[in-house]
Amino acid sequence: MARDYYEVLGVPKGSSKDDIKKAFRKLAREYHPDVSEHADAEAKFKEINEAYEVLYDDDKRARYDRFGHAGVNGQGGFGGAGAAGYSGFEEIFEDFFTNLTGARGGGRRRGPRPGADRRVDVRVSFEEAVFGVEREVSFERMEVCEVCSGSGAEPGTTPTRCPDCKGSGEIRQVQQTFLGAMVRTMTCPRCNGKGEINPSPCKRCSGQGQVRKQAVLSVAIPPGVREGLQIQIRGEGDAGEQTAPPGNLYVIIDVKEHDFFKRKDNDIILDVTLNVAQAALGDKINVPSVDGDQELVIPAGTQTGKVFRLRGKGFPRLRSDGSNAGRGDQLVYVQVEVPTNLTAYQRELFEKLAETLGQSVQPQQNGNRGFFNRMMDFLGGEPQQ
Numbered sequence: 001m002a003r004d005y006y007e008v009l010g011v012p013k014g015s016s017k018d019d020i021k022k023a024f025r026k027l028a029r030e031y032h033p034d035v036s037e038h039a040d041a042e043a044k045f046k047e048i049n050e051a052y053e054v055l056y057d058d059d060k061r062a063r064y065d066r067f068g069h070a071g072v073n074g075q076g077g078f079g080g081a082g083a084a085g086y087s088g089f090e091e092i093f094e095d096f097f098t099n100l101t102g103a104r105g106g107g108r109r110r111g112p113r114p115g116a117d118r119r120v121d122v123r124v125s126f127e128e129a130v131f132g133v134e135r136e137v138s139f140e141r142m143e144v145c146e147v148c149s150g151s152g153a154e155p156g157t158t159p160t161r162c163p164d165c166k167g168s169g170e171i172r173q174v175q176q177t178f179l180g181a182m183v184r185t186m187t188c189p190r191c192n193g194k195g196e197i198n199p200s201p202c203k204r205c206s207g208q209g210q211v212r213k214q215a216v217l218s219v220a221i222p223p224g225v226r227e228g229l230q231i232q233i234r235g236e237g238d239a240g241e242q243t244a245p246p247g248n249l250y251v252i253i254d255v256k257e258h259d260f261f262k263r264k265d266n267d268i269i270l271d272v273t274l275n276v277a278q279a280a281l282g283d284k285i286n287v288p289s290v291d292g293d294q295e296l297v298i299p300a301g302t303q304t305g306k307v308f309r310l311r312g313k314g315f316p317r318l319r320s321d322g323s324n325a326g327r328g329d330q331l332v333y334v335q336v337e338v339p340t341n342l343t344a345y346q347r348e349l350f351e352k353l354a355e356t357l358g359q360s361v362q363p364q365q366n367g368n369r370g371f372f373n374r375m376m377d378f379l380g381g382e383p384q385q
Helices: 005-009 017-031 041-056 058-072 081-085 087-101 126-131 276-281 344-357 371-380
Strands: 118-124 133-144 170-177 180-187 210-221 230-233 249-255 262-264 267-275 283-287 294-298 307-310 316-318 324-327 330-337
Touching (some): 005 041, 017 041, 126 249, 133 249, 210 249, 267 276, 267 283, 276 330, 294 307
Antiparallel strands (some): 230 249, 316 324
16 A cells, blocks of 8 residues: 655655655655665655655645545556656756756757758849849858768778767766766767767768868749748758758848839839929820830829829739739829929019919818828828829
8 A cells, every 4th residue: 555645755744845845855865766776766766756746736735635545546646647757856856957967858869960051142133023033143051071972981981889978879977966966968079979980080071971062053033022032942051961851042032222113012113203394284204114114194284292003014923832913013103393493584484374373372171182191102001093
């Protein structure tokens, strides 16, 4: 039959939680299997752990005090979670063990490491961002050594078992703590966890199994790319160790600023200036676009802030799968320029015009869309025509 839990920990029934924890720490230091010399240390520690799990938990302790072992069956001890992992011991010393070993289970032999990722920046023109382009990129990466085929050993020689870790890839060190002597497991520094060393390292790669080389790739920049977009090319990064997969190449897009085009989402913005005669009388003008010059009809009476839309002359709309769903538009914003340096003849004409227009000032009604509202459309909203 199971022993009384208070007896196991050597504390009276009315003991406080602090007394229970102190008793457990004392017994854990004496009977922990990693440090104890007692023949029955593992069984003893399980019993101690089981008692601590029940008595330190208020709910379990209340049921145990009322019903005995029957009240906590399946709640801890040998039949519950505590028997598998000594969870009560871990609860108290979780931070201690993490600091001691670096990470729980972190000292085990590691497998071949995958290759690291590489990055290359590619600058494209505004038009290339619209239509896409094929670009050749050059970058450095680690590749498998062609002499030793990645083994790190000089041809004709073979790796041998690491004498420090005896092929396990890890070493154990004893460290004195407040619990007593604790065993610390860590990756073997001599073989880096491989379990093997090369007594005759490859001269080409100095035993690393990899060499740095210049790589040249042709990269397809899709239509519609924007500033900062990352294009992933799988398997074109550094080579992995032995059978491990290679890393990836990330192509980062940098779009060169255009002389007069600007981008807003998938639309292209163009500002044009009209003189007062063109705005008042109307005109036909040619405006640039990424598809070549486009004819634009300016109706008579056009005001500053008027927006004209050239449909389908913007950026392709990229879907998540890389395809596109049509193109955005080009938005042409009009600014009417008032002349500042008039010739005598021009001034005479404007004076005659002024006589016919009068000098009254008409305040804008709130319902009318003035220049300020049109500028707000440009900066943050959908243009109104």
